[in-house]
Amino acid sequence: MSHPIRPGATLGLLGGGQLGRMFTLAARNLGFRVHAMDPGHDCPAGQVADFEVRAHYNDIYAAQALARGVDVMTVEFENIPSSTLEAVAELRPMHPSAFVIHTVQHRLREKRFLAENGFPVTPFREINTEADLRKSAEALGLPSVLKTASFGYDGKGQQKLDPTTDLGVAFRALGGQQGILEAWVPFDLECSVICARSSNGDSTVWPVAENAHVRHILDTTVLPARIASEVAATAQSMALHIAETLGVIGILTVEFFLKPGGDLVVNELAPRPHNSGHATIDACITSQFEQQVRAVCGLPLGDTALLKPAAMANLLGELWPKDGEPLWENLLAFPDVKLHLYGKTEARTGRKMGHLTAMADSPEEALEKVLRARSALRSKSVS
Ligand code: AMP
Numbered sequence: 600m601s602h603p604i605r606p607g608a609t610l611g612l613l614g615g616g617q618l619g620r621m622f623t624l625a626a627r628n629l630g631f632r633v634h635a636m637d638p639g640h641d642c643p644a645g646q647v648a649d650f651e652v653r654a655h656y657n658d659i660y661a662a663q664a665l666a667r668g669v670d671v672m673t674v675e676f677e678n679i680p681s682s683t684l685e686a687v688a689e690l691r692p693m694h695p696s697a698f699v700i701h702t703v704q705h706r707l708r709e710k711r712f713l714a715e716n717g718f719p720v721t722p723f724r725e726i727n728t729e730a731d732l733r734k735s736a737e738a739l740g741l742p743s744v745l746k747t748a749s750f751g752y753d754g755k756g757q758q759k760l761d762p763t764t765d766l767g768v769a770f771r772a773l774g775g776q777q778g779i780l781e782a783w784v785p786f787d788l789e790c791s792v793i794c795a796r797s798s799n800g801d802s803t804v805w806p807v808a809e810n811a812h813v814r815h816i817l818d819t820t821v822l823p824a825r826i827a828s829e830v831a832a833t834a835q836s837m838a839l840h841i842a843e844t845l846g847v848i849g850i851l852t853v854e855f856f857l858k859p860g861g862d863l864v865v866n867e868l869a870p871r872p873h874n875s876g877h878a879t880i881d882a883c884i885t886s887q888f889e890q891q892v893r894a895v896c897g898l899p900l901g902d903t904a905l906l907k908p909a910a911m912a913n914l915l916g917e918l919w920p921k922d923g924e925p926l927w928e929n930l931l932a933f934p935d936v937k938l939h940l941y942g943k944t945e946a947r948t949g950r951k952m953g954h955l956t957a958m959a960d961s962p963e964e965a966l967e968k969v970l971r972a973r974s975a976l977r978s979k980s981v982s
Contacts, residue, residue, distance in 0.1 A: 603799065604670045604896035606630035611665050611691065612644060613656065613683070614675030617941040617951060618872050618888075619644030621880065622675060625888035631896075636665050643941045644675065659686045666690040673849060673895045677704040677870055678750055694798065694848040694895040695870040702845065703868045706748045706779045716844050718837065719864050721856075726778035729770040736766060739782040745769055748777040757815065759783075784864050786856035790824045791875040792838035793852045795890040798897035803890065804839055805883060805903045807831045808875040809962075810854075816949060819969070820875045820911045821962045822882060830861050837863065845870075850891045852876065874913065874951070881937045881956040882909035907958040910965035912973045914953040919946035925976035930955070936972040 604610075606629050612619050615637025623633040623644050634650040635642070645651030650668075654661030656679045663686050666672055672693045674684075677700050684697035703709045713720045724735035726745065736743060741764070747756035756776070758769055770778075789812065794804040809824035810817055824831060834855055842851040845868075852873035854866040876887035885893075885901025893900050918925050930938060940953035957969040 603898050605898075608632070608670040608896070609634060609649070609668065610892065610895070611669035611672040611687075612636065612648070612675060613662065613665075613672065613679050613687075615639065615642030615644035615648075615651065616675060617643050617943075617953075619675035620647055620941055621877075621886075621888045621939075622673075622872065622891055623647045625886060626892045629889065629892055631892065634665055634669050636662060641942075641944075643943060646942045656680060656683055659683055662687050663690055671895050673891065674700065675871060679704075692798075692895075695851075696846065696848070699845055699847050699870050703870050704749065706746055706867070707777070709868055710779065712845065713841070713865055713868075716841075718841060719862070721784045721864055722782040724780045726770070726773070726780050729767055732766050732770045732778070732780065735780040736760060739780060742783040744781045744783060745773070746779050746781065747773055748779050755815075784856045784866075785858065786864075787859050788824070788826070788857050789854065789866070790826065790834065790857055791820075791852055791854045791873060792834050793850060793873055793876040793879070793887050794835070794838045794842050795850050795887075795894045795900055795903075796842050796847055797894040797900050798848045799899065801894075801900040802839055802842065803885075803900045803903045804835045805876065805879055805887070806905050807834050808878075810875050814949070816913070816915065816951075817874045818913060819966060820878060821966050822878050822905055822909045822911075823962065825962055826857060827861065830857065830863065834863055837865075841865070841868065849894050850887055874954075875911075877939070877954050878909040878911040878956045879903075880939070882906055882958055908960065908962040908965050909956055909958045910962065910969040912955045912969045913951055914940075914955065914973070914976075915948070916946035916950035916952055917948045918973075918976055919952070926978075927976075929975040929978070930972055933957075933968070933972045933975070936969060 609632040612635040620643035633648040635644040635648040636652040666687045742761045796802045806823035809821040838853040852869040856864045872887040880886040937956045959965040
């Protein structure tokens, strides 16, 4: 086992969005330096990092130059070419590994890995031609969900097919990309489990998060999920088992569907902190971002205990009035609601601009409080 990387060292980050920003803030709290690479200018992580490199993720030379100046490399998202990840790994420890990222950045590879290792997934088929789609729709039944195999998130590249759908049109909407057809999962709720594995062998898991989506984008998360304790324990142990089987060092998020009757189905994996774990910053002893720092550095992991039931609400671009700002004073008048903004200047519909976290004596109260606070951002009168 290699030596831990200690505070004072420099961490390299591929990706400079909000996840990278919150990772960087946690790293700086622990006394690390952070160098971040992102194709955009003035990216959320770059604003708080020690050093920002502006380069595309396929720019191997820029990624290697970044790696030479740091002690360990990590990522804030999974859509980074394998060639870049492998080139970086030649120079510095890279967590999670290129293999992990390669597996989860493609829905077919990810689902095959899960199915081959006995984890529950919905039946799926590989789609390369219109004939594949017709045969697969017949086999899996309708409704079903057609997704691009790569570069899908927040429902992008995704279509629900029903008996009225023109399958030719649906196939052409893939735009020449490989697809995956998934059998529809009738679920009671969606939840996720975030866990961490350190290169020193430690592993930890947070309480299950209960997630509600609006137009395929996460809207709110409640911690802990309002589900039976045996189901929660099964979800947590399955997430840890997946992380171990895949060999993740760092953070792994496992998204689940919970079916009527209590069966869990894995929807997808993310080898990094996740939007459904943002409440861990304010509501847990150790946040998912601090844990990513500890894990990739081979340090002991922090306690994941939840201090109090909590709820998180996303702030999307549509909350911003045209040519203006939400009513921040109304929000800040809620003395126990925490505001996190990501430093993005352009508010677009569906763009994640920030989030709010509230804690209370019950998950219901926390959710009610965070929603009240969010709606105050738009209304002239504060309730
Ligand atoms: P994904 O990008 O795969 O996480 O999908 C985004 C959202 O679409 C999920 O959070 C679900 O709400 C819904 N969804 C995706 N796949 C399925 C499925 N096979 N069955 C039912 N709902 C799905």
